[in-house]
Amino acid sequence: MRFRCKVCGQDLVEQESLGSCSYCGCMESTDWSCPDGHYICESCRTARPEDLIQRTCAATNMVDPIALAGLLMKHPSFHAYGDEHHSLAAPVILAVLKNREVPGISGEQIRDAIERIKGIPVSVCGTRGDCGAAASAGAVLSILKKATPISNGERTEALRATAQTLMLIAEHGGPRCCKQAVFDTIRTTWDLLPIELHLEELPLHACDFAGKLKDCKTTRCPYFG
Numbered sequence: 001m002r003f004r005c006k007v008c009g010q011d012l013v014e015q016e017s018l019g020s021c022s023y024c025g026c027m028e029s030t031d032w033s034c035p036d037g038h039y040i041c042e043s044c045r046t047a048r049p050e051d052l053i054q055r056t057c058a059a060t061n062m063v064d065p066i067a068l069a070g071l072l073m074k075h076p077s078f079h080a081y082g083d084e085h086h087s088l089a090a091p092v093i094l095a096v097l098k099n100r101e102v103p104g105i106s107g108e109q110i111r112d113a114i115e116r117i118k119g120i121p122v123s124v125c126g127t128r129g130d131c132g133a134a135a136s137a138g139a140v141l142s143i144l145k146k147a148t149p150i151s152n153g154e155r156t157e158a159l160r161a162t163a164q165t166l167m168l169i170a171e172h173g174g175p176r177c178c179k180q181a182v183f184d185t186i187r188t189t190w191d192l193l194p195i196e197l198h199l200e201e202l203p204l205h206a207c208d209f210a211g212k213l214k215d216c217k218t219t220r221c222p223y224f225g
Contacts, residue, residue, distance in 0.1 A: 086132025
């Protein structure tokens with residue numbers, strides 16, 4: 001019998017051990033172990049994307065939003081392409097800011113970020129020139145700046161965040177790639193966060209999905225290889 005790790009793809013080793021969930025951190029007894037220590041508890045294994053994002057962002061101690069988004073996109077509930085990617089970038093960024101001890105970031109705001117983006121249909125990038133992932137950029141700035149429809153500068157900053165993210169996605173061209181859109185959203189939003197946060201520039205990560213997706217842009221993508 002052969003099983004593969006859902007996180008890294010390595011063959012699991014049959015041995016009794018105590019596994020710490022890579023998503024929510026809970027401990028469970030398991031008969032199979034990943035050589036790199038990955039484990040997914042039963043609750044996270046069967047969770048819907050929305051619930052998984054919330055569980056993970058509430059429990060994680062990660063401080064790199066690209067790495068956290070990559071971990072979540074490796075979960076079986078995330079398909080190669082789909083609207084589950086829309087609600088990912090905003091809560092991931094807020095969770096990382098919370099872990100970096102940025103004042104005022106709460107679990108309620110992370111849940112709010114998911115709710116604000118939820119419901120944007122799949123494939124809108126091609127049918128109406130929009131992107132659900134890019135909307136996450138505006139959601140983060142709106143939450144941090146407490147923007148409303150009648151705000152002045154705060155509303156402008158939220159609109160600019162989404163617009164700049166859409167421009168970056170458009171400049172990369174080619175067919176849709178939800179992974180690339182999430183990475184673009186995180187990087188653009190990070191650069192637009194309030195300067196008083198004193199955040200260093202994010203490193204450019206290599207995409208773990210490179211070459212594995214049907215329409216992968218390979219060397220045309222900045223995250224390839």
